[in-house]
Amino acid sequence: MLTVHGVGKRYGNARVLEGLDLEFGKGVYGLLAPNGAGKTTLLKLLAGLLPPTEGEILYEGQPLAVLDERYRLILGYLPQRFGYYPNDTPLKYMQYLAAIKGMDRRKALSRSEELLDLVALGEVKHKKMKTFSGGMIQRVGIAQALLNDPRVLILDEPTAGLDPKERARFRSLLTQLGRQRTVILSTHVVSDVESAANEIVMLQGGKLWVKDHPEAICKLLAGRVYEAQLTDTEIEDFRTRYVLLGERSEPGGWKLRFAVEDGTVPADSWQGVEPGLEDVFLYVYRDRQPGNVPSGTIWGDEVRL
Numbered sequence: 001m002l003t004v005h006g007v008g009k010r011y012g013n014a015r016v017l018e019g020l021d022l023e024f025g026k027g028v029y030g031l032l033a034p035n036g037a038g039k040t041t042l043l044k045l046l047a048g049l050l051p052p053t054e055g056e057i058l059y060e061g062q063p064l065a066v067l068d069e070r071y072r073l074i075l076g077y078l079p080q081r082f083g084y085y086p087n088d089t090p091l092k093y094m095q096y097l098a099a100i101k102g103m104d105r106r107k108a109l110s111r112s113e114e115l116l117d118l119v120a121l122g123e124v125k126h127k128k129m130k131t132f133s134g135g136m137i138q139r140v141g142i143a144q145a146l147l148n149d150p151r152v153l154i155l156d157e158p159t160a161g162l163d164p165k166e167r168a169r170f171r172s173l174l175t176q177l178g179r180q181r182t183v184i185l186s187t188h189v190v191s192d193v194e195s196a197a198n199e200i201v202m203l204q205g206g207k208l209w210v211k212d213h214p215e216a217i218c219k220l221l222a223g224r225v226y227e228a229q230l231t232d233t234e235i236e237d238f239r240t241r242y243v244l245l246g247e248r249s250e251p252g253g254w255k256l257r258f259a260v261e262d263g264t265v266p267a268d269s270w271q272g273v274e275p276g277l278e279d280v281f282l283y284v285y286r287d288r289q290p291g292n293v294p295s296g297t298i299w300g301d302e303v304r305l
């Protein structure tokens, strides 16, 4: 169990995270927030790579700072940007990292091969990485994070650069990995975590906004998401009155998906739809304009939108 107690982080005078209390047990946790929200900062804190400015992080009741090397032995970490030598092959790179982690040579070779097969790079394990696509490099990154069969696996935007087929494979890998360990990954791609994560963590203004099952988070917008067919002239009015969640052009106009304020009486022509996680994401992190409906707020323990 990884426990975050009253954690805050400042870079100089700039406060990035504030008053975070979180618990991570076995399973897959998706950290979902827009660019610059503090995802990488939080993951580095959880990986023990950055010290918090306030509060503390514990693994099985012991502060990370005290565990130090012992925590690194059970941790797998994929940084948002990771360094490698372009002339290395993935197999050589994995073996090099395994040596740094103190694995014996024979074990390092078999484990590296097994993991490269797992991320479908077995056939190119002897090719230089400079010939790889961004998605292939990312898969090497995922494989190296698994070298020590970590109890805690932290992945910073692991799906960046993966094509839809690779994303699907990654989602099933996540589910598999989350059965036996704590997996925490960041993303701003909602579909990466909507089905694969047991819980979603969302940050708002440096604070925890919500940590819950995806279905429970979607329910926050229940009864407030609609679709309607509109003409060009109607659309502008909708833009200012409601929060736009999607639009596509249709013959004779537009099909709009939007969220309304609680208590709004729908027009007959609107069709109510089930909110998805993407709707909640777009709603919570929309551009705030004067007159827009208020943002998600936390009232005691209760989260409301």
Ligand SMILES: Nc1ncnc2c1ncn2[C@@H]1O[C@H](COP(=O)(O)OP(=O)(O)OP(=O)(O)O)[C@@H](O)[C@H]1O
Pocket (backbone or CB within 6 Å): 011, 014, 016, 033, 034, 035, 036, 037, 038, 039, 040, 041, 042, 080, 188
């Ligand atoms: N080393 C640093 N020194 C100063 N400010 C930093 C540092 N690292 C991050 N920041 C700032 O902290 C904030 C959060 O950054 P962070 O990288 O944690 O966000 P993120 O959610 O991971 O963003 P992205 O989606 O772009 O990866 C940003 O405003 C960023 O400019």
Ligand SMILES: [Mg+2]
Pocket (backbone or CB within 6 Å): 039, 040, 041, 080, 156
């Ligand atoms: Mg980041």
